[in-house]
Amino acid sequence: MQRHELIIIGAGAAGLMAAALSARKDLLILEHNSYPAAKIKISGGGRCNITNANLSPSCYLGDPCFIEKVFEYFDNRELLSFLKERGLEPVVKKGSQYFCKKSSRELIDILLDSIKGVPIRYETEVQNVIRDDEGFCIVSSLGRFYARKVLVATGGLSFASLGASSIGFDIAESLGHTIVPPRPALVGLTLQPEQFWMKELSGLSLTVQISAGRRKIVSDMLFAHKGISGPAVLDASLFWNRGKITVDFLPGIRLKSLFANSKKSALSQIPLPKRFVKALFAALNLPETPYSRMSEEQKQRLSLIKSYPFAPAGTFGYSKAEATKGGVSTDEIDPLTMQSRLAEGLYFAGEVVDVTGMVGGYNFQWAFSSAAVVAKSV
Ligand SMILES: Cc1cc2nc3c(=O)[nH]c(=O)nc-3n(C[C@H](O)[C@H](O)[C@H](O)COP(=O)(O)OP(=O)(O)OC[C@H]3O[C@@H](n4cnc5c(N)ncnc54)[C@H](O)[C@@H]3O)c2cc1C
Known part of the structure; x- marks a missing residue:
């Protein structure tokens, strides 16, 4: 038995x-898809x-001290120099977002080149991890594998069509870990009949x-057939936990002026698309009169354009969510190691952990970053 x-x-x-940065040679990767990096491939x-x-812990939902410690070891500069050394020169969009120049393939090829020689068993669905005397037994659809150490890097529940599964949470729970209840994040929100x-x-x-919650997000909101979406809503979904959100449709503009x-x-004076203003006026039951002729009660209702509170019905769900919180x-x-404090030799990295970014x-x-910490520690 190996x-x-x-x-x-x-x-x-x-x-x-984690495999690319690990100095260890005796690695094995188990993957239930028939190819690697399904999400990198389609992302962005x-x-x-x-x-x-x-980059800052404030861009994440999760314990900021924990996130800070991980980034102290490997942050965006470390990542960019890792990629540059291997020939990837990303392009910057919207002032701060780094993308592959032509295709995600550039990044995938770098990762695969860096792990040449490391065996990957595809179409191998991990079903369970059990502790044994010398480490762990990994139960899979292709039989049992044995290791002294295990890294759970199985991601979250979003996009099951790309291979997402609950196995990381199941393994962690079976080995004594607490799971902060998973929810779809970076996802559109559905509406109640009033909206x-x-x-x-x-x-x-x-x-x-x-x-x-306590977050204010300024960005674009897209009205969709199913509800609301766009970058502002995706980020809001990260910090929204049932209850109300409030939308200012005229950020930076004072109504009185x-x-x-x-x-x-x-x-006619509101500097927004007429289609939107007409729909809002109808929803708020407001007349097409000058502001000065509106009653105090109507002015009050119009002020909702600056703080329109409503409770979304829910989200578009995991099949549309870019992440799982x-x-x-x-x-x-x-x-400092990404090792479990409860089970020696058990490590976690990536989205399976209770850290989710905007x-x-x-x-x-x-x-x-979390994978780099694992690679340093194992
Ligand atoms: C449509 C979309 C677009 C996105 N765009 C961006 C973006 O541009 N920028 C960004 O920062 N983030 C983006 N994200 C989020 C990002 O893809 C994830 O946060 C990231 O991939 C998490 O990495 P991970 O390694 O933890 O998990 P994953 O990349 O999901 O990898 C987990 C792996 O585990 C495998 N696995 C699962 N269950 C089993 C099992 N039982 N047995 C064996 N293998 C299993 C999966 O097949 C998968 O290969 C996007 C997500 C989506 C869905």
């Missing part, structure tokens, strides 16, 4: 990076948003400020 030094479960971003419109120049007027605006995009001394109708509790993982390359950065 016992490997380290078995990595999952040939995604975290698993491949096929060009993968690898990381972000503005169905937004559905008629399908295809329209506006720059808004959304307040969700907008309507000062004008005889024109308030509707929640996961293995960071209270039970050492951030839109903009933060989730791959987390996957790579």
Whole structure:
């Protein structure tokens, strides 16, 4: 019976990076897809948003001290120099987001080149991990594998069509770990009947400020057939936990100065697409009169354009979510090694851990950084 030094479960971003940076030779990677890095391949419109120049724990949902410690070892500069040394010169979009120049393939090829010689068993579905006297027994659809150490790099629940499964949470739980309940994140939000007027605006995009929990996000919101989406909503979904969100449809503009001394109708003075303003006025039951002729009660209702509170019905679900929030509790993982504090030799990296980033390359950065910590420690 062969016992490997380290078995990595999952040939995604975290698993491949852990193997690439690991000095160990006696590795085995188990992957249930028939090819590696399914999410890297399709991410960022096929060009993968690898990381972000503005990296900070505040861009994540999770314990900021834990995240900081991981980034102290391997942050965006380390990642970019790792890629540069191997010939990848990313392009910067929107001022801070790093993408592959032509295709995600550039990044995947670098990771695969860096692990030449490391065996990957594809189409091998891991079903369970059991402790034994010398480490771990990994039960899979292709039989049992044995290792002294195991890295769980199986990601979250989003996009089952790309191989996502709950196995990482199941393994962690069976070995005594607490799982912060997983939820879809970076995902569109569905609406209650009172907000169905937004559905008629399908295809329209506006720059808004959304307040969700204690977070304020200024970015674009897209009205969709199923509800609301776009970068502002995806980020808001990360910090939203049922209950209300508030949307400012005119960020940076004060209503009083907008309507000062004008005889024109308030509707025509709002600097937003007419389609939107008309739908909002209808939803708020407002007349097409000048602001000065509105009653106090109508002015009050119009002020909702600056802080429109409503409770989304839910999310578009895991099949549309770019990430899964929640996961293995960071209270039970050492951030200096990413090793379990409960089971010696058990490591976690990537999205399976209770750390989730905003839109903009933060989730791959987390996957790579946490994997780098594992590689240093094993
Ligand atoms: C559509 C989409 C676009 C995205 N775009 C971006 C982006 O541009 N920038 C960004 O930062 N993030 C993006 N993300 C998020 C990012 O892809 C993930 O956060 C990241 O891939 C997590 O890396 P990981 O290694 O932890 O998990 P994954 O990359 O999901 O890898 C997990 C691996 O484990 C394997 N696995 C699962 N269960 C089993 C099992 N039972 N047995 C064996 N193997 C198993 C899976 O097949 C997979 O290969 C996007 C996500 C999606 C869905």
